[in-house]
Amino acid sequence: MAIFLSRKNKVIVQGITGRDGSFHTQQMVDYGTQVVGGVTPGKGGETVHGVPVFESVEDAVKSTYADTSVIFVPPKFSVDAIYEAVDAGIKLVVCITEGVPAIDMLKVYHYVQSHGARLIGPNCPGIISPGLSKVGIMPAQIHRKGKVGVVSRSGTLTYEVVFALTNKKIGQSTVIGIGGDPIIGTNFIDCIDAFNKDKMTDGIVLIGEIGGTDEEEAAKYIKKNVKKPVVAFIAGRTAPPGKRMGHAGAIISGGTGTAEDKIKALNAVGIPVADLPAQVADLMAEKLGTAKKKKKSAKKTKKSSK
Amino acid sequence: MAIFLSRKNKVIVQGITGRDGSFHTQQMVDYGTQVVGGVTPGKGGETVHGVPVFESVEDAVKSTYADTSVIFVPPKFSVDAIYEAVDAGIKLVVCITEGVPAIDMLKVYHYVQSHGARLIGPNCPGIISPGLSKVGIMPAQIHRKGKVGVVSRSGTLTYEVVFALTNKKIGQSTVIGIGGDPIIGTNFIDCIDAFNKDKMTDGIVLIGEIGGTDEEEAAKYIKKNVKKPVVAFIAGRTAPPGKRMGHAGAIISGGTGTAEDKIKALNAVGIPVADLPAQVADLMAEKLGTAKKKKKSAKKTKKSSK
């Protein structure tokens, strides 16, 4: 099992004939993702790596019963692409595009919500459920099937952490990059909640960074709802205030959004925060070891109490 | 019983200190309507005919637990007034104001819907459940408590028909003026559906006029869902096409919305359409008489079949 994305998802690629769209279509097909179609207006009828191209998402959905879309179109067109996908009945939209204006995203968010769909991103690497399906741009080979859920605001930093987990033979149930923008479709809490309910996920890794209060909200939520082990990493301890650190959402403003605040909030609810990315794997190994022991001893206790 | 409005509704008057607002507050209070407050920004703390005035609907609702509002503010401010009422939790909004732009009403309609509220109007006389409560501007004395529901796009024409019903001792459960604008909050079908479900309503009078296809839709709906007797009147048989007949919604355009079409559609589903307003009462008396007989004979049949 995994969250949001399984072997069953039928995926279309919006902007499939573009440089990135075409390249990652191939990558996803190679990984075994069910890429059933692509969309580029004016190129309907062509194929890209064997995948049929349609004029519109509506056409693609009618022909392929797609339920998932990944968006590679430029920022100027990506908001329209999201609306088009949701309007056509797509239930999971992954928007890779970086540079979408936040004010557009406010409307997009509420539109997607009110249509019962899920948006991941924008400005994100996508989602992978190792061994099942990949919808995004992450390098597949660093992943390993397993039972740790990873949710992150970053791209390559996520790869770094996943790489460390895999090197320690800690596999992943699902890895989600929720995106580095201030307004995103899926938040930490959405993912944590799903991981918490997912029977095949035993532990959760949360990779945050400066800006906003999403990590603090997540900490509160975890305290209240999550029994599974959670470990974290927060990037940007050395980031100066008032400067946008690459990601539109990574900015300390008005004294809020510092790494210190986030680490404090996470520690306060018992979540260890690694000093270095690779240490996440050690912390998780430890937690899972402890958890296993607890489980075992719990079983024993149960038995003996009979 | 009645529909939408009962003795329990706690009503506030938006624009209570204006000429019309103040006059009709008195009229409603005299009728026994629970008028619990009024709103005029800048006049909070005053009273009008003993009714306390508040700065905002929010304040009024907090102090009075009002659930109903009637709006008397000029068109320029009435859209804001509707949003304010719904935002403050008001569940029944009656907008008397004439002259609200249709394009504004498109947004208003969807906003009201998504907030689970009901809007009657704009450009309407309001609603009265005779003997229980009145929220609007109709002359109360012509009404009579009873079992016929009346729904109408007009004001004085409704009075004319109600007057004829009352003169024939046919009382009314609820009389609703849904308004003469093209975009209104509550349609014929909403009212017919409610009358149909209301155990204390035995028959329904539908008063339509030229413009749109609401009457045609209502005819279809009645055919499918309504067993209670329905009679109708349609104003505007002599109206020329392309001219707005007073009401913004009363216009024959592009060959649609003629009285003939509407009468044909109603007749086609067995609804008699009166030639003259007062004849509505005769038709209803006949229908109710027949219905009673049917009911009686049905009862008899039932008994005899035992």
Added chain:
Amino acid sequence: MKIHEYQAKELFKKFGMPIPDGKVTNNPEEVGKIAHEIGKPVMVKAQVHVGGRGKAGGIKFAHNAHEAWEHAKAILGMDIKHCTVKKVLITEAVDIDTEAYIGIIVDRAAKMPVIMVSPEGGVDIEEVAAKTPERIMKLHVDPMLGLQNFQAMKLARFVYEDIGIARKAARVIMQLYMTFMHVDASLAEVNPLITTPDGKVLAIDAKINIDDNGLYRRPEIEAMRDLDEEDPSETEAKNADLSFVKLDGSIGCIVNGAGLAMATMDTVKHFGAEPANFLDIGGSSNPDKVINAMRIILRDPNVKVILFNIFGGITRCDDVANGIVAAVKDFKPPVPIVVRLTGTNEDEGRKILEEINLAATSSMEDVVKKAIELAAA
């Protein structure tokens, strides 16, 4: 409110729509100059608030300035469906490759703007809808979100095979929507939207109807009102805050409320006569309104009788009666007056009317019958 083609084109142009160059004038002597400035063959187009200009000879092609002047002379002053042509639009004539239709109205049932497009342009869209409905695509727009580009593209692709042309047409559809929303239109259409052999997309005709309720906040649109095109008595009524529509019969009607006013007209017809007008004095009881209403109706020489049908609610019968008395004293109407009074302050109203020996009835049917009788006498 209706506006002229040239005004609709001005509005569309503000929102970026591609429109051929043109200029309007009421003076045939200016036409040559305008055509000369354009420097190409032109169309001379009658500007009137009615349809069917083309069939009536109100739209002509001119090879040169002289021809344009000749056409303009013929068209100015022409009568089209009872409207006299007072202005012509001189506009560049363009080569037409294809003609399509795009239009927006408010869908009253769905409470949304609905955009309609068809590759059958330049003809009556209602005819297309009746005969070949599959040649029309309709698309509803979520008013909260507004028209999105993918929707405009969907509409454009229904009309055009070529992706480049479709992209241009989609932009025009977006501009049509922006204009529609921004001017408080009740209808906005381009018929035809054409393509030229060199791949341009152009709006060569334009129509916008305005929602009167929006005019209070659109003074620049209100300024487009062309009083020449409206019945002077309707303009006078509008200024007096009365709802009035002129008709051809002999029974002048003064009623409170639009629905009742229509029902009164219908009742007149039912009993075999013809109403001279629709007139709603509205909800207020201002006696001035009654006086103005009588004055306007009496302008019409066909009127043989004035029928008052008043169901008092907010309108008070005594106020109306006072207005009648004042009007009668003021300009001694040359035709008989019959009055029906019911509702608020009915008795006071009757009493006031006694002063001028008018007996009000309380039945609508009776008063209509009496009016017809008097008109026939």
Added chain:
Amino acid sequence: MKIHEYQAKELFKKFGMPIPDGKVTNNPEEVGKIAHEIGKPVMVKAQVHVGGRGKAGGIKFAHNAHEAWEHAKAILGMDIKHCTVKKVLITEAVDIDTEAYIGIIVDRAAKMPVIMVSPEGGVDIEEVAAKTPERIMKLHVDPMLGLQNFQAMKLARFVYEDIGIARKAARVIMQLYMTFMHVDASLAEVNPLITTPDGKVLAIDAKINIDDNGLYRRPEIEAMRDLDEEDPSETEAKNADLSFVKLDGSIGCIVNGAGLAMATMDTVKHFGAEPANFLDIGGSSNPDKVINAMRIILRDPNVKVILFNIFGGITRCDDVANGIVAAVKDFKPPVPIVVRLTGTNEDEGRKILEEINLAATSSMEDVVKKAIELAAA
């Protein structure tokens, strides 16, 4: 992107907000003329992209043109928090009765714009929020519907007792919202919004931050970018499509991905050194980006070592390696280079680096430690 007070005021003015007259200049000799034209006492206000101008002496009152000139001479060239003042705004000085705060930001959690108002104006709003939160009213706006007047009135009434003043302030709040949405702001505030003894409401200070992501469609805002106020190396990086932030340490960092770039800086700090910069070459593998990145970093004389931390995904390690080789050949960097390569085409990358005798590691921690070691040497 940050813009100046005078630019923010221009934007606000477009949306109708009441702003005192004023003019900006970089020339003290013009100040007297501007003040003279205003003809009243003026404020001379430093235009810099940092807060705390008032405390630093960057805002002065002048009774007359001469005083204004003197103040301007003192303020122009002044250093405020490492920013040199290059422009002053000369604006009419008005009598102040009350000072309030109004501002809008995007609430990231609620996904809505949130408007904040407080009767405590002219002071740091964050301080008010910390000390007397009950003196701030916050209101979220449904982005689908937009700000409604009753909401603006609610906010205004929180600040002002007087209904007339509140109505004016509500209008200003509406204008603030319109501006915020229309310019793709991430923050828009007026602090203070003042009332005058004669009952006027005026925005006498103004601040707008722009969402960089919206700039592509706001060329008129992009044109407001003041390169004088930005670090030249950051401007150069921006032009080269690199995300770059200058810092004070000695370890120059070149990383792919913003999160990994921050984590790299943190790791440098963790092992006891200071990063010289944040630099994200982004997802593309263009070798030019690598060359530009090195060039920009080497401008900084503090840089003692260049650290590459590349986790190949879309970015291909061989492309980065090619860029490094080209740069090294091109301008022979005076400082050592250390490289970490992992992921896509890692082996190819290592091979390419052999040409210039660079051995790439595959561990982030190792490469950071090595960089620090070399910097210390």
